[in-house]
Amino acid sequence: MGDDNGVNGDLNDNLKRQSTGDPQLDKAVQQWLTWDKNPWTRAQIESLVVACRVDDLRSRLCSRMSFGTAGLRAPMGAGFNRINDLTVIQSTQGLFSYLSRYFPDFSGRGVVVGFDTRGQEESGCSSQRLAKLTAAVLLSRDIPVHLFSTFIPTPYVPYAVKKMGAAAGVMITASHNPKEDNGYKVYWCNGAQISSPHDKEILRCIEEQLEPWSTSCWEEELVESSSLRTDPLVQINSCYMEELTSLCFHRDLNSSCPLKFVHSSFHGVGHVFVQQAFQSFGFAPPIPVPEQKDPDPNFPSVHCPNPEEGESVLELSLLLAERENARIILATDPDADRLAVAEKSDRCGWKVFTGNELAALLGWWMFFNWKENHPDPAETQGVYMLATTVSSKILQAFARIEGFHFEETLPGFKWIGNRIHELSKTGNTVIFAFEESIGFLCGSMVPDKDGVSSAAVVAEMAACLHNKNLSWPSMLHTQRICFWYGYHVSKTSYVICNNPPTIQKIFSRIRNFEGEGSYPKTCGGVRIVHVRDVTMGYDSSQPDLRSVLPVSRSSQMITFTLENGVVATLRTSGTEPKIKYYTEFCAAPGKSEVSSLEEELRKVTAALLEEFLEPEKNNLIRRFV
Template sequence: MGECGAAGDVNSNVLLAPSTGDAQLDKAVWQWLSWDKNQSTRAQVQELLRAGRAPELRARLCRALSFGTAGLRAAMGAGFSRINDLTVIQATQGLYSYLERTFPDLRQRGFVVGYDTRAQAASSCSSQRLAKLTAAVLLSQGVPVHFFSTYVPTPFVPYAVQQLQAVAGVMITASHNRKEDNGYKVYWENGAQVTSPHDKEILRCMEQCLEPWAGSWDESLVESSPLRQDPLQAICDSYMQDLTKLCYHRELNQQSPLRFVHSSFHGVGHRYVQEAFRAFGFPPPIAVPEQRDPDPDFPTVSCPNPEEGEAVLELALRLAEQEGARVVLATDPDADRLAVAEQQQGGSWKVFSGNELAALLGWWLLSCWRSRAPPGAQPCQLCMLGTAVSSKVLRAMAQQEGFHFEETLPGFKWVGSRAKALLEAGREVLFAFEESIGFMCGTSVLDKDGVSAAVVVAELASFLHAQGLSLAQKLTEVYERYGYHLSRTSYFLCHDPGTVQGIFERLRNFGAPRTYPGRCGAFGVRHLRDLTRGYDSSQPGGKAVLPASRSSQMLTFTFQNGAEASLRTSGTEPKIKFYAELCAQPGHRSRQELEAELEQLIQALIEDFLQPAKNGLTWRSP
């Protein structure tokens, strides 16, 4: 068992580093040079010392990583505030200490480790190396590790945790973040991303176990330890078999003339999306050759995030035009998100928002359930989930169709945990989503999954094509039946935490202390929910139904006209995100009228609440 080293312990054999004149910084430098065995990151700190760059050293060494979206995410490079060999070892030692305390059967059940294809030559960091060090910490303490022998989609780790009945798992990935970043994503025994209080306890244990233990640096254990197993083939086979539970029209798929193009955005998705299509009876989709193979530099896109829309889908759209393919599917680098575009009759392309895809997928999965349900079966035991900043179209659908709809806090860690609780209560969860193109079809994986979503969308498109309908036409039918739910999502960049704090505190003290805005431009506010403080003016006693999360900012305004708008900070990037949706009753107003009103609300939201010019915010270019 590893021994927790105090934060002040240092190796007396380390050569004395020149003083910076700051005792706290000198101690941090000494600790880094004592503990870090990666020559590249050691050299980065030594060079900053030689150059006298104390402010940068302080930023790197005197700040620590904290748990954000179910784990750690930051730039790769030297320092306690970055992702590197040492911080991953520290995180895993803390995680091991908490797991040992929590699970008496830890050494019987084991642990899962997966990774994507990110790398940074400047720090000798790669997801594979960081995954090996994660495994080494656990193997050195006698814990069996299911270590994938090659890169996998992020959904494979939570799937494997459940299938193998492991106590937890880690995926090394920064998903769709910029190429300089990496991350450490933790999954609990329930197959969902880790939530409070476990994340806080892991971080507390990590702070008590900063000095690397003997064996923690020994990545060769991944090859030599008898406790290491490779779950790749068994998990891939099982995943594809479970995926067929979502396949309702295999014969139609085999005959469909519809063609698909797929981009894996230089990530891990190509092989697995191809196999998923075969599992559904489709020929494999046409791959975008320039983006098919993993490349951590993401050379063909300005941003490796398919959520950014048509600009980053350019290569896929042009290939689809050449090949006569009407539907483009794009998975992000770790294949847990899915973007979809469809060519319209005039030749233009419609890139669907996450909210629009949720309307289509929710309708589709409910229709498929009905096609197989026994006579007289009622949908009252069925559930669908959406996050608090996502479209309420499923809520409107639930009111008409009789199934249960629930909101969760933003982030799939909340969605997955709630889905698990509903399953344990005897409910069936058909579908869950978040507006940022994250979809959970079924419950084989309790996380967003771009691989399964891609092939389910393909089957939906093929089914509609056989009926003479496009995805866009079906979406209009869905909105005409359940009411138009027109939404807009964007964000502002802000790198100053003080400015961000000031924006939200102004809205909490709007003209008077502890007073929220009563209007936004021409629009009156009916209800206000502040999930940072746990307040909701629509609830008895003002107590919010959803749990408060003081580590992030989130305000939601419900307006007199039925619109809803949320402002929140990102857990992984320097962004203030805004979400606005106008929910209409079926048939009451035209789409054009609703769109004009939504645009008016958004402009008021930006100018009155965010004040970008005054606060120096940079708007994401459309």
């Protein structure tokens, strides 16, 4: 791709000789211009050198990405800390090195590779191109690659890894991040996202051999010519849709369902797959939002391609639903692993469910159907539901009364996926898992959140409730669930902080709030009875003061349990410059004054924000909901 002859060769030599005044930076520039063969990203670095943009060069070239909650995720563009041809090639070389050491039969198992629809092809950083380069690196070392021939939902990669017995999977996606971003998401052989120590070892292997092995690593054509490349699309899609019917409990009702559903795929990959999922359940296809049906990496109709933002990004869906007299809106994020749901009520207009509210409905629905098919109470002992620790405790209330098991994990579906694998090895069954950020898993056919299957399950739940007149609409059924198991009033939001040192300062202040090594004693005048800081491995509720949840030093997370029953958590996002905050008031079963619970929670949430985060002082950008 690059041309080192003639004028271009002279320009490259001149650029390599041009000093920035920083020897370390000069070396990094020279390495980039020597290794990078993509003309688009080379031109970015060349222009920065000519313009003497030293700070920009240092930002791009003097640090590297680390494996986080979702593998690698960063803006597309030139630089060792961005997503581009070179960093994807380097990452895949490191992945190959680690997998070849770990799996004696690696050359027989291969790797699954999938991609979404991000990035412009002319930029050289499209997801499809990066997926082909990932495949090319592996094929150059005679490793079989199961590369999907077209865009797919993220859940298809972990599903394919398990179904095909692959050593690992790679999905090129940045999910619901801004259009400028892309990512490199890695799955282990059990189908779960990679976790420690694999993430650290892969990163170490990447750093051991940064120079591209050969020109063949850059050759997309190798993907088309190699006999070791297979396309799993037809097989995996067929198996997925067939296995999806195991989550369908009332197919006879679905075909005659009078409810209309609107679906938005948010300019991503979800449209065709959600249509097929509805067909597998016996439904008429949902009505697509035409402006958002087809993939478009520019996400032109939404200010943010994240359905978790709620009504502000569902405007086109709401307008279409009103025109079509549809009562339920389903929205999958761009890579179709998350699901947002809105419902029209004759009493209250449109209601956009939070992740916690929808989880209460889905958890109840999955257990209701499981009990119908397993009437022996003894079988309940092998049933589990899982949730991340910042999510609602409503499943815990279910488990307490119904007799199944509930467990919490650290935030991130990698923890849920790996726990599902561990439980399945001992003969247990996970029938539902979720994280509050609209990530749901019904059943356990995919050890990751799955917006496609969740959309079909939500539709069937709505159809069944409507048919049997069980407190339809589901908003009312949510209220009944809360009456049975106790009202769980929650609040989730975030502040944006683009300065990492400020985030460190905020959490350091909290850990030394009442003097060195002393956490806050009150929040909004309410006594704090327990503090858990998984970043530091501390939990004041345990006799040995050690956190039961694993220590996670790569991110910040502190949880406060207050005397009035409110649980509040502050944590940093693994993929975005955000400090997220979560508060929940858990009431006992029976009648509760919901308005008083909400007011108490509002006061504590406001105090948590003002006293601990100090938004104005730290120049934080608030999200108001």
